Amino acid sequence: MAQRDPLKDFLVELFGPAPGARSGRTGQPTPEPAVDPYRTFAPVAVAAAALAFYAPQLADTAITDTVDQARQIITTVHGYRWPLGALASGWSALDLVRWRGHRQRLALEAQLRQTTRHLPVKVTVAFPPGIGALRSAKIRLPRGAIIRPKEMDEFTTAVRGVAGRTGTYTYSVRHHAHRDLILITRKPIEPDTRSPRHKALQTALAAGTIFKEPNVTVHSCNDDGIETGYKITFTPSLNSGARGFQAKVDEALAALAGDHESGRTWATEWTPSEGYLMMYLRAPLPTRVDHPLALVDENLRHLPYATGAANLSLYWDVSTKSNKPHCLIVGPTGGGKTSVIRTLLTEASRRGIPFLGVDPKMIELDGLEGYPGCAAIVYDAVRSAMLVRALHAEMMARNHYVHVKKIEPSQLPLLIAVLDEFFILSGKWQRLAKDEDEEIRAQVKQLDPLGAWADLAVLARSAGIRLLLGVQRPDASLFGSSSGNARDNFGTRISLGNLSQDGALMMWGDAHVGREVDTSIPGRGVVTALDGSPVDAQMWWTPNVDPHPNKWNQLSAGEKAIVHGLAPIESPTFEFFSTELREFVEAERALAKRAREFGDAPEPSVLTDFPKDHDTVDDEVADAIPASAVTEGMAILLDEDNGHPVPVTVDTVTVVRDKDTGDVVETVLSINAGGRVKTTVHFDATEVVMLPEPDTVLTTA
Secondary structure: OOOOOHHHHHHHHHHOOOOOOEEOOOOEEOOOOOOOOOOOOHHHHHHHHHHHHOHHHHHHHHOOOOOHHHHHHHHHHHHOHHHHHHHHHHHHHHHHHHHHHHHHHHHHHHHHHHHHOOOOOEEEEOOOOOOOOOOOEEEEOOOOOOOOHHHHHHHHHHHHHHHHHHOOEEEEEEEEHHHOEEEEEEEEOOOOOOOHHHHHHHHHHHHOOOOOOOEEEEEEEOOOOOEEEEEEEOOOOOHHHOHHHHHHHHHHHHHHHOOOOOOOEEEEEEEHHHOEEEEEEEOOOOOOEEOOOOOOOOOOOEEEEEEOHHHOEEEEEOOOOOOOOOEEEEOOOOOOHHHHHHHHHHHHHHOOOOEEEEOOOOOOOHHHOOOOOEEEEEOOHHHHHHHHHHHHHHHHHHHHHHHHHOOOHHHOOOEEEEEEOHHHHHHHHHHHOOOOOHHHHHHHHHHOHHHHHHHHHHHHHHHOEEEEEEEOOOOOOOOOHHHOOHHHHOOEEEEEOOOOHHHHHHHHOOOOOOOOOOOOOOOEEEEEOOOOOEEEEEEEEOOOOOOOHHHHOOOOHHHHHHHHHHOOOOOOOOOOOOHHHHHHHHHHHHHHHHHHHHOOOOOOOOOOOOOOOOOEEOOOOOEEEEHHHOOOOOEEEEEOOOOOEEEEEEEEEEEEEOOOOOOEEEEEEEEOOOOOOOEEEEEEOOOEEEEOOOOOEEOOO
């Protein structure tokens, strides 16, 4: 193969191929190029200028003294040496610019032919073409030329590669197919003045797959120029409207943005239908909020109990129009559940709403007994079952009254019923149903407190009765198998402390909500916001309102001022529509009065030594949990044939769930009593198991 001649190639490119030139062995003419051959006449001007400058020396050596006419011509040319020099310089510079444009046209033609396999009709670049990079260009394509999107992308990448090397300009390449034209324009790359936080958000979103075509812009800044808000636009998708997806994105964005200089935290506001979200700053949650003495919400059917972000007061709407009529509070012992209940009930009393409750532990609500607006606080399990049945009768009587009088349900007076430690109460009811006393068994069966409670959860809203339920852990069997979707009526939900994964799903429908609460701050939890979504909140602190000296003397002066400030001017009145509830309340008040007058408790005994031989007696049952919450290796109480409970260890647990709803249908516990044959115990969805007391009380010898 013959070697290429660089000089020949340069001259051919400089002056173009000769007309009619033949290429290859076939002798076929080459295709006519779109770029005209480069023609230059600058060497002629340069030669003329050189001749003018060196004319005298040439005359001395090449012309005799007898030729006066030639000497005169040379002298005249030499007089124009400076104009000829300027003309040669300008012409050379012009040809250099033309040469640069010619090279750019050749490059564009080569890029187009390589990426699209089309030979352009004409390539025109702007004059002057630009020294470092192409300014603009117009490429005329053959008529009807088709360029596929992929080919156009490759050509655009090739053109932008020039700007990428210079780092000064960015190119826009547009194909006008109807005009068979490609237009190339450029604009300077503006310096990146974005803040590190802005860059981090844009880079992370552009590199990820969360959004399609995300763009981050600054929405607001403070007086010092520090960014305080961003607007993130994106192409709407099915995921962008899902709350679970939004919650995860909110968490990721807050982590990317980092801690703000002001100490405030990041929050988001989504508008997925229009394809954008706003990031803004909000004040951090307070670490303690004492119950305010002023009426935070003037609406007498809104019971405030917590402070959310941006000092927003959160409340339980007990009005007839409320779509969250009943309230569920979940929290471990010491998590602040009792304080929240006190807050809600004292707020109800201030607004003229009476209440009554059940406290199976006898220590949570006893301070409210005798408080203005409190009808009764019940501690006994049988009396509690009677109260639930009486509430059921009250509900039916109220509905009958509305039906006969033809009035609106909103005209009925409100009544709040509180059941604290519901699982303990439910366990006691189930144990009473198996009691040795046949009369007690028959009474509990007739009262059917679980069935009555399930009806109340579904139907009490229209009768003006509001339910406040307190439990230590949420569970799908909370309201019994006969309740249907009763738990959905508890739209106002409050969770204190950290929930388990199943508990988070039960409470909030999301396995991640309520699992990272800062438990070092008393009263911190997750509550239902005004729009129904779960938000972090700081519960209000309401001190114990019990006037007994043993309780009252433990309060500080500020806490006593809160109790005095919360006391209503007038005690709420009770209006009973059923004989059953009125008689029950009257009887319960009489029993409570007698217990206060004649009741007594034995003083504790002190043991100074443990005898070698001593007897033990079982203490009262400490707690109860749903059977579905039992885990392998856990100790529980089971009744023997004689009815006495004994502690046993669970070997295996099998939970049967409904395929459609996921609710618990049955729980099967396998107990290994030490032999080869294991004992199997079946529990339905509503049953609970009792936990043994962790310690025992020793009797003296």
